[in-house]
Amino acid sequence: MKNTITFLGTSHGDPSVTRFCSSTHYAIAGTTFLIDAGEPVSALLIRRHILPSSLDAVFLTHMHLDHVNGLAHLYYEIEKYPGKRVEIFFAEEKAIGPFMQWNEAMHNHPLKEECLRLAAVTENFLWQKNTLSVRSIPTDHMGEKGKSFAYMIETTSCKILHTGDLSGNFHDFPLAPGDPPVDLCVCEATHIWHHKEILVERLMHLPVRKMVFNHIGPHWTDGKEDDLKELTASLPYPVVIAHDGTEIEL
């Protein structure tokens, strides 16, 4: 079975002239889900003939605006055109109540529980469907201010790490030399810019078969990509810099 990862939005905190905010669509082992829901995620799915209510789940890496600002419209589309009961996993339990109130204020009715299930990710979170599992790995992107997670996605035939946003020096990189290998690592490329001299050192010995950079920071996008390409040219595995619309097959 073909596994496809589609980068819908690949920007960092601000959208750029070529990149929307962060959202990535996974179609893996017959299961479909999003990691993050930056705007305009609903429109980007619909343009690809993917109904939001056909998703099995949405996993949020953390609650920063650029990862969640498309969620209200996604919720609306799922309720209006119901299909599956979509599970949305928030990185913070405290975000669920206000999000429901905001939606109720817009639509004048409470959550339709037959359409959506809202829950929070925990440190030992494990979501399973058929042969697929999605496991959370806590990261330090938010410091003391909140929670953030990477996700390890596994099937019988492949293993993918999606880092989400990390700390500025990647000390919390959710994979280490000597770990079991991952077929694909989707790695954010914004916060390391201030420590870019250690980027290659951090990534050089990781057990990664292919690296895709997404969540591209302002210093490496829109005509400034060559700096990131040159910087990572010595890595011992293939490297792709994702753009909005990039598809990777595994």
Ligand SMILES: [Zn+2]
């Ligand atoms: Zn971000």
Ligand SMILES: [Zn+2]
């Ligand atoms: Zn962030």
